[in-house]
Amino acid sequence: DADVTQTPRNRITKTGKRIMLECSQTKGHDRMYWYRQDPGLGLRLIYYSFDVKDINKGEISDGYSVSRQAQAKFSLSLESAIPNQTALYFCATSDLQRNEQFFGPGTRLTVL
């Protein structure tokens, strides 16, 4: 969905490097989410935010941190990347009423 953009789309990095994945949305939604997806598996929630001052851990937050810089921007950081963080990362947004989540195109991250 073009209303949710993620940068970069692909990234290869080395173990120990700090990486930031960025997400922007033009849908005006308050809620934003970060998920990761490993091959053959469903998505797992890393962090979520219901407004600029609200940050919550999901089921697999260890090794990750987030920043909600504005309503429209939600960044995911890997402070010291490790190979098992190699995955496909998705950002999503939703509004308060419907919980229909709109997903970005994903970032494919490879940690060597």
Added chain:
Amino acid sequence: DAKTTQPTSMDCAEGRAANLPCNHSTISGNEYVYWYRQIHSQGPQYIIHGLKNNETNEMASLIITEDRKSSTLILPHATLRDTAVYYCIVYGRGSWGKLQFGAGTQVVVTP
């Protein structure tokens, strides 16, 4: 949140209806059934959701049994572009927006 059970995979002929089952026998009275799909590593796409009544939109129909322990997503005229992984998710307001994705059903539409 209630767990869901879906078949791992299913095939469907192009132009035919695709009927995707989902079991959610432990669903609570205030939990909804949501369906999303993911086309080859793209971001998941919302399809439809319902509480207890059948629902229809431009993409699909959702049939929920009277006891709400199972549901069926119907793609009325499957096309090759409907080849995707389909996720059935039970969601309650108390989940605070968090969706629990399982492994889903890989649907392959064949010519």
